Amino acid sequence: MIVDGRRARGNRTRESVLARAVAVASENGLEGLSIGGLAEDLSMSKSGLFAHFGSKEELQLATVDHARQMFVDAVIAPAGETRGLERLDAYVEAFLAYLRAEIFPGGCFFASAAAEFDSRPGPVRDAVVGNLIRWRRVLQRAVEDAISSGELRPDADGALLSFEVASTLAGANTDHQLGDDSSLDLARRSIRNRIDALRPV
Amino acid sequence: MIVDGRRARGNRTRESVLARAVAVASENGLEGLSIGGLAEDLSMSKSGLFAHFGSKEELQLATVDHARQMFVDAVIAPAGETRGLERLDAYVEAFLAYLRAEIFPGGCFFASAAAEFDSRPGPVRDAVVGNLIRWRRVLQRAVEDAISSGELRPDADGALLSFEVASTLAGANTDHQLGDDSSLDLARRSIRNRIDALRPV
Numbered sequence: 001m002i003v004d005g006r007r008a009r010g011n012r013t014r015e016s017v018l019a020r021a022v023a024v025a026s027e028n029g030l031e032g033l034s035i036g037g038l039a040e041d042l043s044m045s046k047s048g049l050f051a052h053f054g055s056k057e058e059l060q061l062a063t064v065d066h067a068r069q070m071f072v073d074a075v076i077a078p079a080g081e082t083r084g085l086e087r088l089d090a091y092v093e094a095f096l097a098y099l100r101a102e103i104f105p106g107g108c109f110f111a112s113a114a115a116e117f118d119s120r121p122g123p124v125r126d127a128v129v130g131n132l133i134r135w136r137r138v139l140q141r142a143v144e145d146a147i148s149s150g151e152l153r154p155d156a157d158g159a160l161l162s163f164e165v166a167s168t169l170a171g172a173n174t175d176h177q178l179g180d181d182s183s184l185d186l187a188r189r190s191i192r193n194r195i196d197a198l199r200p201v
Numbered sequence: 202m203i204v205d206g207r208r209a210r211g212n213r214t215r216e217s218v219l220a221r222a223v224a225v226a227s228e229n230g231l232e233g234l235s236i237g238g239l240a241e242d243l244s245m246s247k248s249g250l251f252a253h254f255g256s257k258e259e260l261q262l263a264t265v266d267h268a269r270q271m272f273v274d275a276v277i278a279p280a281g282e283t284r285g286l287e288r289l290d291a292y293v294e295a296f297l298a299y300l301r302a303e304i305f306p307g308g309c310f311f312a313s314a315a316a317e318f319d320s321r322p323g324p325v326r327d328a329v330v331g332n333l334i335r336w337r338r339v340l341q342r343a344v345e346d347a348i349s350s351g352e353l354r355p356d357a358d359g360a361l362l363s364f365e366v367a368s369t370l371a372g373a374n375t376d377h378q379l380g381d382d383s384s385l386d387l388a389r390r391s392i393r394n395r396i397d398a399l400r401p402v
Binding site for chain 2: 032
């Protein structure tokens, strides 16, 4: 029982450290993370934090994974059991809501992390890129379901439409971060126009 | 004459430092720049570099300005005296060529710099954001010329089309950095489809 109590406390500590780490990294980058800096922010001992994360790279990887879980909860999970265009629309609306809610203070965590790590080979880049590729696949699957069920024309180009949806949402993030709130509405209209142009006549 | 010779030599030094600084920053971020690191890379004295750039922030600002000049030379200047759709097409092709040529080793300098600095208020953020806003205005002006000259329908939404062009080109940069070369072609097709849909019938 004592062991379980310790483990539960350890997990809570880990969660609170990672919540802070995600916020710091979304504003200052994953390279801006340090075990010493987090220990100070959270009034914890540096040695205690080292017990949770043995190195800066382990801390960065755990932070990316925590951000992934937050993204899944905010953007993927709300789509529930929907399919095809309904699912695609659920992703788009959840993504725009996720930007509006500023779940990460520095905007979309993965857009920042990709720009930071895209030319630094190693496990952190692999984790960031892997998550971006999964997001593209999730979008593409919804688009392909919509084509095969006949909601979109059979000659619709699924690779093109899913690139367009991903780029448009990323563009909404960039412009929102630059202070242009109209970008969320422009992104929604752009994606709807694109889908409408591919509906069967 | 001696003074002029010194000044010319000083300018050449400054140019070579900034060329290196732009390359470093495009891979490791503007925060990854340091006067000491550049001095070591270029086998120069740290005190000599301090004479050119008094502080890290001055070095970052000079680096952003050097990257702006490179972007103008690569993407804006080739459009020459063209107008409207011809100008828009010249920008799109020059931007895709600029990505393909990997003029910045870490992909589009301003995409990386915006992701890094968007939540860090100060002169560096202002310089980065200012350049992005100018790029949007340049695109929007070409779109509006195309509408007012009748190349595009009078009810075409210029703000929407220029958001779409900018987002699509930024998406091509992201995917190209992730190793997906098909993104340049997808971006071209996406933009052409969008323009064709807005031509007068």
